Amino acid sequence: MTNSQNISTTSIYLNLARKIAILDNNQKYFNNGFDLLNSQEMELVVTQFLNSEENQISSIQQLDAQTYITMIKQVLTDQSVNATSITSTTLLASIEQFYSFYRSFLRVSVINAASNQVVASEFLTVDDRFNDLVRTLYRNVEEKLQNSSNHIYRQVNAGTNASIMTRTVQWDTPKAYSSLISIPFLDKIMLCPPLMMHTQSNKRKGLFTAVDYNPITHFSEASxxxxxxxxxxxxxxxxIYFHKDYLVNGLSLANLFELAQPQDIQDHKPDLILLFGLSKTEGQVSHYHHDLQNDIWVGEVPYNDQTTYFGYMKKMCLTLHNLHMIDQHRLPIHGSMVxxxxxxxxxKTVVFFGDSGAGKSExxxxxxxxxxxxxxxxxTIFDDMGSFTLDSVNPxxxxxxxTEIGAFVRLDDLSSAVAFNNMDRGVYLNPEQKNARVIIPSNTYDRVIAHHHIDMWVYANNYDQAVGIHRFETKNAAKQTFIAGKRFALGTTDEVGMSTTFFANPFGPVQEPEQTRPxxxxxxxxxxxxxxxxxxxxxxxxxxKSKESLHQSVQELLNVLMTM
Structure with a gap:
């Protein structure tokens, strides 16, 4: 994928539009501040800053990268700055702007486990050292320019706010998928929460549709x-294969789906494959295909700004999984279970059922x-998607x-207590915008996939005026409500007002209603x-929106449960 706003050297990659910086520790690692200042990577980042809107000081705007870096080195070595029009105050203000410019990126360091086993064993330490290096360099320049030491220190993640270790693992690869063999797997992930990230899009549109070709035929990307x-x-x-410009999405997965380990991958064939960020697709929409020969569900999502919204990655994964469940004669449930x-x-175990915005998490x-x-x-056993299975052994x-170890929820729908209590673990997406989201871990994988008995299953009705809970007297009345999937859309997708979705689940049942009905x-x-x-x-x-009625309804639900 080529783009005029994508700039790189052998060891750093910048996507200026999506604010992503990838530092490849396999290619180069900086041991001290001058090592960093003298690098091609520093020159590249400074050049982008000087040409950016963040550079707001006219006397600095006239400089080139080498001159700017030389000034920083002169400050560090207690030499006079060779620029009469630039005072210490001016340069300090510029350094603050440069520091903020760099830290506005999602900054991810990468190391491959096979490239350096010694470094790989110190995965977290390597990243910590780089953060210390950048913080120390910034503080030394700052204190010399202000001619005094700081009295307050903030231990921000100055160098990176995430780190990944990759590994190549041999898996049972059908011939049609050989183009994927050299793509590394994420093996370890380090996040520095609260992680605040932004995407160009903040809403999902449309449905995922079936195609009669295998999307792997569209994969001609640079591995x-x-x-x-x-x-x-x-x-x-x-x-889940993704282009590096979708690192925001890829890292967010760490709070949502259990990361498989090498022993789970080695010599195994996946049930699902997602190709996220393809430059070549049939139109600019998302598709899926069931490769019957290899029994793999394959999804494709195109590279564009719209698909940067995390909902596309999450929901395509769930669509593929749910189709796989239906194929195994299990029933996908769009709901939450507690x-x-x-x-x-x-x-007692309760399952809340309904489409996006119906009130499951709330x-x-x-x-x-x-x-x-x-x-x-x-x-909370699951927060968004699960499945019901009729036990073939015990009728x-x-x-x-x-399905998920985490929750992807709207900030507007969380109380301040829940939001702040989970801040130290959360990945926040577009927190200042409408439909802002947070992804927080909610349970362990073993608990999520355990076999849970059900005591109550309720449809989350967000549109009727009644208060409380209502038990269906007949099976047909219940099925009619659940299958209709009625709700009042709250702006989480492109739908508005009253809408209906088959079985309240546009991620599997809608695609295969005839297979789902039995x-x-x-x-x-x-x-x-x-x-x-x-x-x-x-x-x-x-x-x-006051939630008073919801609280009354939930209280009635509790009363029913306690007397069951």
Whole structure:
């Protein structure tokens, strides 16, 4: 992928439009401040700063990179700066602008485990040293220019705010996928939360559609520009390949999907493959294909600004996984599941069901807020997507599993307490914009994929005026509501107002409704035969932003659970 705003040397890559900086420690590592100042990499970054809008001082705007760097070295060695029009105050103000300019990038260091085993074993230490180096260089220049030491020190991540270690692993590669063999897998990831990142797009549009060709035929990319995040999506093994300009998305996956280890990859064939950021696709939309010969679900997402929104990566992964579940005769559930331990000794598991914005995550948060002394402990098993499986061994059992170890939620829908309590673990996307999101880890992989019994399944109804919870008297009435997938859209996608989505799940069931319907029938038959509570919870999110009505509804839900 070539772009006039993509600039690189052998050891640094800058995407100016997407504010991404990749530092390749396999090619070069800086041991001290002058090593850094004398490098081609420093000259490249300074050049971009001098030509940027962040450089707002007219006397500095006239300089070239070499002159600017020479001035910094003169300051460090206590020499007079050879520029009569530039005072210490002016240069200090410029240094602050330059420091802010560099730190406005997502800065990721990369090391390959095979390139240097000694360094690889000190993965975190290597990155810490570089951050110390940049901080120390900045402070030395700052204190010399202000002619005094600082009294307050802020240990910001000056050099990088993320680091990845990559590894090449041999996997069971069908011949059609040989072009992917040389792309390295992410093996270890270090994030420095709270990680604030930005993307050009902040909303998902449209649906993912099937195509009759395999998207791998479109992959003609340079392998050095790509990474693979090997993920455990539920019980599916997914190889998520992404172009380096989508590092914001790729790193965000660390808070959402379990990172598969080399033993999970070695000699294994993935269930799912996603090619994210293809320069060649059929139109500028996202597609999927079931490679029947190799039994791999393959997705493609084009390289453009629209697809920088993290929802495209998350939801395409879930679409592929859900299609895989349907193919295995499991029922994908667009919902959240929570297990509650009550003070009366009872433990109940509740699944909230509904499309984006219906109130699934908000209902769980409301439970936490009003729990009081009724609840000892509450555990979120999954926050967005799970599946129901009718046990083939035990015909009297149905169990639920989740897909994600984290939650991708709107900041507007979180209370300040929840948002701030998770700040030290969160990845924040476009935090100052509408539909701002945070990705926070919520549970362990083992707990997410464990087989969980279900005590209650409720549809999150965000459009009706009623308050409380309503139990469906008949199976057909329940199926009609769940299959209609009605909701009032809250701006999380390009939909507005009242909308309907087949089975409230545009990520699998919508694509394959005829294959999904028999599974829906079997699940509802089981639930009503076993007298399991199936109802709807009135969340009011389409009408009442105060959450007072939601709290009343959730309180009624708690009362029902405690008496079941």
């Amino acid at each position: 050095e520009d790509w990474y693979c995040y090997p993920a455990k999506v539920g019980e599916s093994l997914a190889f 297990q509650i331990q009550f003070t009366n000794g009872k433990t 209902s769980i948060e409301a439970l936490q807020e009003i729990a009081g002394n009724q609840i000892i402990h509450m555990e 009297h059992e149905l169990y639920a599993q989740g 599974i829906i029938d079997q699940v509802f038959n089981f639930l009503f035969d076993q007298n399991i509570y199936v109802g709807e919870l009135y969340t009011h999110l389409g009408n009442d």
